[in-house]
Amino acid sequence: MWKVIGERAVSLVVTLLVASVGIYGALFLAPGNPATLLAGGHATPAVLAAIERTEHLNEPFFTRYWDWLVGVLHGNLGQSFVYREPVTTLLAGRVGNTVFLVLYAATLIIAGGVVLGLLAALDRRAGAAITVLTSVGLGIPSFVAAIALITVFSVKLGWFPVFGSGTDLLSQLWHLTLPAVALAISWTAYTAQLTKAAVREELGREHVETARSRGISRRHVILRHVLRNAMIPITTVSGLTVAGLIAGDVVVEQAFGINGLGSFLVQSTLQKDFASVQAVSLILVATFVIVNGLVDLWSLVLDPRLRAGRA
Amino acid sequence: MNVLEINHLAVELPVEGALRRVLHDVTLSIGPGEAVGLVGESGAGKSMASRAVIRLLPAGAVVHGDIRYSGDSVLAMDRAALRHFRTHDVAMVFQDPRAHINPVRTIGDFLLEALLERGERRDDARAAVIALLAAVGVSEPERRLRQFPHELSGGLLQRVMIAAALAVSPTLLLADEPTTALDVTTQSDVMVILDARRRERGLAMLFVTHDLELAAAVCDRIAVLYAGFLVEDAPAGDLHRNLRHPYTAGLLASRPDPVAPRPRLAAIPGRPLSAFEVGAGCAFAPRCAFAVERCHLERPELRALDAGRVACHRAEELAGQLALSPTPGGGE
Amino acid sequence: MATLEAPLVATPAPRPRRRPDWVVLSTGTVIALLVLMAVFAPLLAPDNPDYANILATNQGPSAAHLLGTDSFGRDLLSRLIYGVRLSLLGPALIILIATLVGTVLAILSAWYGGWFDRVVSRVADILFAFPGLIFAMLAVAMFGPGLVAPVVALSISYTPYLMRVIRAEALRQRNLPYVAACYVGGLSVRTICTRHILRNVMPLLVVQAALSFGYALVDLAAVSYLGLGVQPPTPEWGVMVSTGQSAILAGHPQESLLAGLMIVITVVAFNLLGDRLASRQKGTVRA
Numbered sequence: 001m002w003k004v005i006g007e008r009a010v011s012l013v014v015t016l017l018v019a020s021v022g023i024y025g026a027l028f029l030a031p032g033n034p035a036t037l038l039a040g041g042h043a044t045p046a047v048l049a050a051i052e053r054t055e056h057l058n059e060p061f062f063t064r065y066w067d068w069l070v071g072v073l074h075g076n077l078g079q080s081f082v083y084r085e086p087v088t089t090l091l092a093g094r095v096g097n098t099v100f101l102v103l104y105a106a107t108l109i110i111a112g113g114v115v116l117g118l119l120a121a122l123d124r125r126a127g128a129a130i131t132v133l134t135s136v137g138l139g140i141p142s143f144v145a146a147i148a149l150i151t152v153f154s155v156k157l158g159w160f161p162v163f164g165s166g167t168d169l170l171s172q173l174w175h176l177t178l179p180a181v182a183l184a185i186s187w188t189a190y191t192a193q194l195t196k197a198a199v200r201e202e203l204g205r206e207h208v209e210t211a212r213s214r215g216i217s218r219r220h221v222i223l224r225h226v227l228r229n230a231m232i233p234i235t236t237v238s239g240l241t242v243a244g245l246i247a248g249d250v251v252v253e254q255a256f257g258i259n260g261l262g263s264f265l266v267q268s269t270l271q272k273d274f275a276s277v278q279a280v281s282l283i284l285v286a287t288f289v290i291v292n293g294l295v296d297l298w299s300l301v302l303d304p305r306l307r308a309g310r311a
Numbered sequence: 312m313n314v315l316e317i318n319h320l321a322v323e324l325p326v327e328g329a330l331r332r333v334l335h336d337v338t339l340s341i342g343p344g345e346a347v348g349l350v351g352e353s354g355a356g357k358s359m360a361s362r363a364v365i366r367l368l369p370a371g372a373v374v375h376g377d378i379r380y381s382g383d384s385v386l387a388m389d390r391a392a393l394r395h396f397r398t399h400d401v402a403m404v405f406q407d408p409r410a411h412i413n414p415v416r417t418i419g420d421f422l423l424e425a426l427l428e429r430g431e432r433r434d435d436a437r438a439a440v441i442a443l444l445a446a447v448g449v450s451e452p453e454r455r456l457r458q459f460p461h462e463l464s465g466g467l468l469q470r471v472m473i474a475a476a477l478a479v480s481p482t483l484l485l486a487d488e489p490t491t492a493l494d495v496t497t498q499s500d501v502m503v504i505l506d507a508r509r510r511e512r513g514l515a516m517l518f519v520t521h522d523l524e525l526a527a528a529v530c531d532r533i534a535v536l537y538a539g540f541l542v543e544d545a546p547a548g549d550l551h552r553n554l555r556h557p558y559t560a561g562l563l564a565s566r567p568d569p570v571a572p573r574p575r576l577a578a579i580p581g582r583p584l585s586a587f588e589v590g591a592g593c594a595f596a597p598r599c600a601f602a603v604e605r606c607h608l609e610r611p612e613l614r615a616l617d618a619g620r621v622a623c624h625r626a627e628e629l630a631g632q633l634a635l636s637p638t639p640g641g642g643e
Numbered sequence: 644m645a646t647l648e649a650p651l652v653a654t655p656a657p658r659p660r661r662r663p664d665w666v667v668l669s670t671g672t673v674i675a676l677l678v679l680m681a682v683f684a685p686l687l688a689p690d691n692p693d694y695a696n697i698l699a700t701n702q703g704p705s706a707a708h709l710l711g712t713d714s715f716g717r718d719l720l721s722r723l724i725y726g727v728r729l730s731l732l733g734p735a736l737i738i739l740i741a742t743l744v745g746t747v748l749a750i751l752s753a754w755y756g757g758w759f760d761r762v763v764s765r766v767a768d769i770l771f772a773f774p775g776l777i778f779a780m781l782a783v784a785m786f787g788p789g790l791v792a793p794v795v796a797l798s799i800s801y802t803p804y805l806m807r808v809i810r811a812e813a814l815r816q817r818n819l820p821y822v823a824a825c826y827v828g829g830l831s832v833r834t835i836c837t838r839h840i841l842r843n844v845m846p847l848l849v850v851q852a853a854l855s856f857g858y859a860l861v862d863l864a865a866v867s868y869l870g871l872g873v874q875p876p877t878p879e880w881g882v883m884v885s886t887g888q889s890a891i892l893a894g895h896p897q898e899s900l901l902a903g904l905m906i907v908i909t910v911v912a913f914n915l916l917g918d919r920l921a922s923r924q925k926g927t928v929r930a
Contacts, residue, residue: 015772019769023781026781026784026785029785030786135911135914136911138910139906139908139910140907140910141861141865141906143884144884147884147887147891147896147900151896155892162892206405206407207413207414209367209411210403210405210413211413212397213365213367213403214402214424214475215393215394215397215399215425215428215429216425216428217394220428247777247862250780250869251865251869254868254869255868255888265777265780266780266871268784269780270788270870274784277780277781277784284774284777285772289772302415303415304414304415304459304461305414
């Protein structure tokens with residue numbers, strides 16, 4: 001088991017390193033002078049001089065990359081020459097909202113998706129309705145869901161605020177409910193479809209027949225055998241959902257005007273604040289890779305056959 | 312009173328929206344401590360018959376006839392009664408232990424689950440299960456409880472399944488081809504253990520198999536199933552001496568004899584029918600060398616003959632004519 | 644032993660009745676209509692999509708404007724119809740490039756194996772680390788907003804996904820006896836790969852392309868929605884959802900909602916078609 005974990009950890013670190021080289025290298029691959037790129041739209045001689053002074057752009061690429069990487073590992077994500085502040089400072093106040101929103105949405109996705117999928121697999125009539133619902137839900141992009149929710153629940157009914165992210169926990173919950181729903185809709189549908197397929201498959205398995213033949217109660221058969229085993233395929237493919245959540249977060253924050261990492265990434269891209277774009281991209285990519293690694297680890301916990309190093 | 316009584320059992324399964332008959336007419340009883348072999352080809356309905364006994368048929372299945380366990384109708388049981396029946400009175404050993412034991416739970420979970428489900432104390436259940444594992448020839452039982460199914464060989468896993476079945480101290484054991492999925496080398500070991508433990512506890516058994524010889528070796532009586540019909544039911548020892556049904560005779564003739572090899576192995580001509588393909592007459596008539604017009608038109612009833620029962624219009628006439636060869640000397 | 648598994652003469656399975664497949668028919672019709680709209684937009688659109696009229700902004704449906712007007716007084720129906728063009732062209736390009744590159748790499752990996760396969764798989768793994776949209780935004784930061792950077796970025800980011808699916812199938816094909824027979828029979832590697840393997844992975848390719856199309860459309864529309872892709876006033880659905888958003892607060896959600904609806908309809912049509920084709924394919928493979 002430790003061998004399997006070790007192998008995966010190594011490949012995770014390699015992926016992270018190569019991805020970070022890519023993100024850092026983007027600065028040099030882009031057309032134009034890196035210094036001008038870092039300066040964004042404000043390439044005054046004074047700014048350019050400052051960049052030359054602090055960023056050592058004339059040194060060899062890997063020296064520069066190494067300095068940057070060491071900085072990143074120490075929590076220094078570089079300097080935004082557009083905002084004239086360290087990127088880390090700019091991000092500090094925004095991370096909380098993003099984490100809250102994504103976790104909120106993830107909770108909705110897991111709870112809603114698994115419950116709907118289970119219901120669809122166990123109850124024929126509910127199944128038909130849920131299948132239609134999830135087929136449509138799967139096709140609703142988060143930003144379309146966002147404007148539909150704003151139209152109905154904020155403007156027409158006035159139940160939820162249109163913008164902002166709230167201050168204390170309760171108002172945060174209130175402010176971020178519609179965004180979380182918008183972010184969750186298509187991935188809940190996706191998870192529900194996955195769960196339905198996995199549960200159906202598992203229901204037809206012979207070991208479930210054994211459990212029934214032994215008089216195990218239906219509740220225990222479903223929980224201990226069907227759902228328990230169905231969690232394995234559901235977990236294995238949840239990487240796509242994690243990627244979708246990260247990408248969707250960017251869009252939803254922008255749609256609802258939430259002050260988080262995602263909207264900051266959009267603003268930075270629009271303002272050509274290259275250092276900030278790099279920093280946020282790195283954070284999002286690293287989060288994705290690490291969460292996927294954790295998901296991998298979790299499937300090792302779920303499936304003893306994987307622990308033995310078998311496929 | 313008989314442990315199990317099956318009366319005119321017929322089963323229909325939904326296939327593509329229509330009901331399809333997979334079992335036509337099975338009447339069979341098993342006395343206390345008696346072992347009955349239910350023999351038939353794939354598609355004859357033998358697995359369906361054994362699953363019908365514990366109501367383990369696929370959703371939408373329609374069951375006709377009557378199944379009684381110690382006099383109680385199994386088909387009429389409500390949910391609680393059915394659970395009690397399954398947790399206390401009957402246990403099933405399935406064909407493929409690798410598929411029939413949950414691969415992500417430990418052997419211990421599997422063995423204890425049924426006992427805990429009916430409210431036994433964990434410590435007692437654990438001790439009982441460990442003793443049973445030893446009894447079915449599983450070494451280091453305590454360590455096995457912590458292992459997962461993929462860490463055990465097929466033969467070992469089937470012993471675990473047998474132990475699980477015995478653990479609930481049932482009165483009736485259903486064994487659905489318990490050795491077919493195993494390596495040839497472990498088949499006989501597992502069979503010997505199953506047979507020995509059954510006899511020692513005086514369990515009644517319905518032994519489902521396609522292997523007529525094996526059934527004859529471990530069972531008191533043999534019931535032969537063809538295309539969803541029970542065509543013959545005879546004492547196991549009688550089978551070779553007293554051939555009554557042409558199909559059984561054909562089955563016995565189509566096996567290779569290790570002692571006196573014949574130059575050519577006989578085969579029953581034609582292909583086995585599935586239950587749903589059967590016409591109006593005797594199901595075996597299209598392949599039977601002795602079929603007359605009546606056989607094609609009228610379905611033979613299962614009736615008593617000698618020590619057993621047989622469903623063949625010409626059973627009396629053919630007595631003594633049926634050699635261990637499907638094609639009689641003169642041909643027809 | 645007297646086994647009863649007597650030699651079976653297989654009966655030919657009854658041919659399944661050919662029933663019209665409503666899912667394929669209806670989704671196919673929707674997609675065909677969208678393509679026709681894109682091609683014949685100038686004929687179908689009742690109005691010039693760029694003609695603004697300050698005196699007739701945010702109007703409801705009327706005889707002159709069947710779906711009403713946007714906040715610049717432009718005819719919404721015409722903008723939606725013209726919007727089909729870029730909204731479909733972008734994802735079509737992405738899928739085309741990704742499928743082409745992915746297939747070539749997949750078949751070469753499957754055929755040659757070894758270091759080539761390992762390198763391709765490794766690169767694919769690393770590209771997987773970038774969610775498509777993030778990759779697209781990085782590209783926009785490098786090359787500036789517009790359709791080109793996101794389309795190229797998303798093509799790169801969709802390639803490994805398609806590559807993996809096709810590689811698995813190509814590998815399966817490669818190990819089938821018929822390929823060995825072709826090889827022994829003296830067919831060139833190129834002929835085997837193009838005439839046989841490619842042909843046999845084709846059905847899978849079509850299904851995967853259909854399934855990915857919806858995702859590509861959503862990603863690209865999202866880029867435009869964020870203001871990083873197609874720029875207003877060019878009619879494109881993602882852009883329209885975005886430009887219509889400010890009117891929602893004033894009680895005129897039609898531009899955003901209608902453009903959003905078009906996206907949903909298109910994506911659902913492609914998803915359902917892809918799913919259905921996939922399950923039919925599975926059926927024929929298993930049978």
